Amino acid sequence: MAPSTASTTTADVDNIVPIDLNIPDNYVQHTLKTTKARPPFQWSNILNELNFLNCAILTITPVIGIIGAIYTPLQWKTALFSVFYYYCTGLGITAGYHRLWAHRAYNASVPLQYVLAAFGAGAVEGSIKWWSRGHRAHHRYTDTELDPYNAHKGFFYSHMGWMLLKPRRRPGVADISDLSKNPVVKFQHKYYVSMLLIMGFGVPTIIPWLLWGDARGGYIYAGVLRLCFVHHSTFCVNSLAHWLGESPFDDKHTPRDHMLTALVTVGEGYHNFHHQFPMDYRNAIKWYQYDPTKWFIWSMQKLGFASHLKVFPDNEVRKGQLTMQLKKLRRQQDNLAWPSDSNDLPVISYESFQEQAKSRPLILIGGFIHDVSTFVDEHPGGPHLIIKYIGKDATTAFFGGVYDHSNAAHNLLAMKRVGVLHGGMPHGLDEKLIPPSQRLKIAKYTELSSPYASSAAYSDGEGMLG
Numbered sequence: 001m002a003p004s005t006a007s008t009t010t011a012d013v014d015n016i017v018p019i020d021l022n023i024p025d026n027y028v029q030h031t032l033k034t035t036k037a038r039p040p041f042q043w044s045n046i047l048n049e050l051n052f053l054n055c056a057i058l059t060i061t062p063v064i065g066i067i068g069a070i071y072t073p074l075q076w077k078t079a080l081f082s083v084f085y086y087y088c089t090g091l092g093i094t095a096g097y098h099r100l101w102a103h104r105a106y107n108a109s110v111p112l113q114y115v116l117a118a119f120g121a122g123a124v125e126g127s128i129k130w131w132s133r134g135h136r137a138h139h140r141y142t143d144t145e146l147d148p149y150n151a152h153k154g155f156f157y158s159h160m161g162w163m164l165l166k167p168r169r170r171p172g173v174a175d176i177s178d179l180s181k182n183p184v185v186k187f188q189h190k191y192y193v194s195m196l197l198i199m200g201f202g203v204p205t206i207i208p209w210l211l212w213g214d215a216r217g218g219y220i221y222a223g224v225l226r227l228c229f230v231h232h233s234t235f236c237v238n239s240l241a242h243w244l245g246e247s248p249f250d251d252k253h254t255p256r257d258h259m260l261t262a263l264v265t266v267g268e269g270y271h272n273f274h275h276q277f278p279m280d281y282r283n284a285i286k287w288y289q290y291d292p293t294k295w296f297i298w299s300m301q302k303l304g305f306a307s308h309l310k311v312f313p314d315n316e317v318r319k320g321q322l323t324m325q326l327k328k329l330r331r332q333q334d335n336l337a338w339p340s341d342s343n344d345l346p347v348i349s350y351e352s353f354q355e356q357a358k359s360r361p362l363i364l365i366g367g368f369i370h371d372v373s374t375f376v377d378e379h380p381g382g383p384h385l386i387i388k389y390i391g392k393d394a395t396t397a398f399f400g401g402v403y404d405h406s407n408a409a410h411n412l413l414a415m416k417r418v419g420v421l422h423g424g425m426p427h428g429l430d431e432k433l434i435p436p437s438q439r440l441k442i443a444k445y446t447e448l449s450s451p452y453a454s455s456a457a458y459s460d461g462e463g464m465l466g
Contacts, residue, residue, distance in 0.1 A: 018175040028172065032145055037169040054163040057124065062228045068220035078208050078217040085122075085204050086226045087292070090266040092119030093131075093234055094293040098268070101179060102132040105281035105310050106297055112305040113184040120188075122199030123230045127189040129179050136174035138238075139278055142253045146172030151242035151254040159232075159239035200227060233265050240264070241271035249276040249320040251327070259290060267291035276320055277312040285317065330442045339414035339435065342368075348419040357391030362418070364393045369419035375412070407436040414438070 024030050041049055096116030099105040108116065117128060125131055134148045141147045148171040149158045179185045188195060201223045208218030245258030255275040262269025262284065270284045270291070284291035300306035345368075348356070353369055356362055361373050363386065376383045381403065389397065398405060398413070405413075414435040 016177040016180050018177045020173045020175045023173060028141065028144060028146060031172065035169060037145070038166065040168075041165060049165050051164060051166055058160060058164065058231065061224055061231075065220060065224040065228055068216075068224060072216050072220045074221060075208075075212065075214050075217055077212050078214050078221050081208055081218070082204075082222040082226050085222045086229055087266065089119045089122040089199070089226070089230050090233060091293060091296055092116050092121070093123050093125060093230070094266045094268055095296050096120045097125070097128055097131045098135065099281055099293065099297065101128050101182075101185065102135040103278050104178070105279055106301075106306050107308040108300070109305045110184065112300060113182075114187075117184050117188040118195060118199050121192060121195035122203070123234070124196055124200045124227055125231070125234060127192045128185045129176055129189050132179055133174055133176045134171060136176065137171040139275065140174055141172040142255070142275065144172070145169060149238040151239070155239050155243055158242060159235045162238075236261060236265050237268045237271065241269060245269075245272070247272045248324055249273050249317070251324065262290045267293040273317075277317065279310050280312045281309045282311065326442055330444070333442055337415065338438065338441075339417055342420055345417060345420045347422050349422045353419070353421065354391045361386070361390045363389050363391075364421060365395050365398045365413065367421050367423075368414075368417045369421060370413060370416040371418045372416055375416065411435045411437045 020027075096113075097120050100108050100113070100116065120128065120131075138147050138149060143150060143152055146169070148167065149162045151158045154161070201219065204222035204226065205215050205219040208222060209215030241256060241258075241261045242254040243256065244261055245256030247255070248257055249272050253275060255271040257270045257272040259269060261271065267283050267290055268274070270289060273285065274280075274283050281297050282291065282294045284294060297306055297309060301309055348369055350364075353362060353364060360371060361376055363370050363372055372386055376386050379386050385397075385402070397403075
């Protein structure tokens with residue numbers, strides 16, 4: 001998992017040009033067409049497919065931890081320290097690697113940067129430069145072939161398969177020129193292996209040994225097993241957070257929001273919000289949502305170690321939420337039956353209406369002719385009130401003259417339209433003629449912009465009868 005530690009000279013840093021400065025506009029399609037992917041994975045060729053370093057780290061570590069735990073009693077002090085150190089190294093990834101360096105969601109003082117870089121190294125997930133480069137590619141090319149942990153390739157692949165196997169193709173280009181100029185990032189990259197050993201295993205072994213004489217327990221529980229938990233906690237951001245939960249801000253891609261994911265990822269579980277607003281220092285925007293990383297960054301600001309905490313405009317966040325709510329309502333709306341559009345109904349003269357009413361119960365209300373044959377016996381006021389208006393205009397009686405009918409009555413009546421009276425509607429009833437359920441009916445952009453759009457899609461009532 002550790003990348004190359006090749007150093008960069010000062011001159012190189014000063015002249016670094018963003019790697020994505022001159023990429024073509026159609027970069028993704030261009031890359032997919034012009035670069036050849038590795039052949040599909042085959043079990044028969046598995047030895048040539050594995051990344052042995054990552055396989056060793058991700059398989060040997062838990063084996064050592066489990067065997068060690070069997071033969072090493074767990075002291076309560078060691079247990080508490082292990083949980084504490086888990087959060088320290090976890091925050092090194094979430095508050096450091098992720099929100100500070102990969103997304104630049106806030107500014108951190110130099111001392112805080114070194115602390116986060118050290119604890120991040122203790123999580124053994126590669127250097128800041130390597131980790132951030134992959135994560136920026138993930139955000140830029142989410143769910144495509146250029147996404148290094150593409151969720152469409154399956155839960156296991158996005159969780160850890162992408163590290164165990166050699167990639168089918170290189171991740172998409174992502175600029176990290178800003179990180180190449182950062183002295184803390186350069187320091188950690190240069191001394192990453194040493195920092196990994198010290199922070200990943202040395203510190204969690206030495207502290208329990210010096211303070212309460214449990215070096216072995218510290219190594220097994222705070223070192224090895226803690227490392228396993230940190231690994232899979234981070235991996236869940238790439239897998240579980242793209243599989244479990246809802247999409248309250250955007251459903252274009254796979255990221256999801258779920259409290260369970262937040263609990264196992266040190267607060268990174270509100271992933272749909274994060275992918276929609278990646279520069280926001282928060283992952284959870286509600287006070288009750290679990291996001292210790294947000295609380296940590298906020299606390300560092302209060303203590304003077306962090307500043308310029310970026311927050312996406314609340315108005316735009318709420319637009320995202322409203323968009324998804326409207327899309328959900330639109331799907332519900334599309335599953336309902338609605339009245340026939342006036343343009344689809346036959347135009348009938350008053351004389352023809354009266355003649356047809358002799359053979360079936362037709363009533364005229366607000367310029368529309370309604371067939372009430374299925375409702376005569378169901379009318380709450382008694383069938384006689386409907387029968388007396390067959391072949392007649394019941395507009396005044398329906399709109400409050402006899403009874404000010406409910407929204408449900410208006411909606412039901414509209415479903416019984418069978419024709420439009422020649423000459424149109426009576427004056428002054430424009431708004432009343434639209435059933436309440438349709439006044440707020442959600443229209444697609446294409447429906448609103450098309451000159452042939454159904455008049456029922458509008459909420460202002462204009463043009464109902466054409």
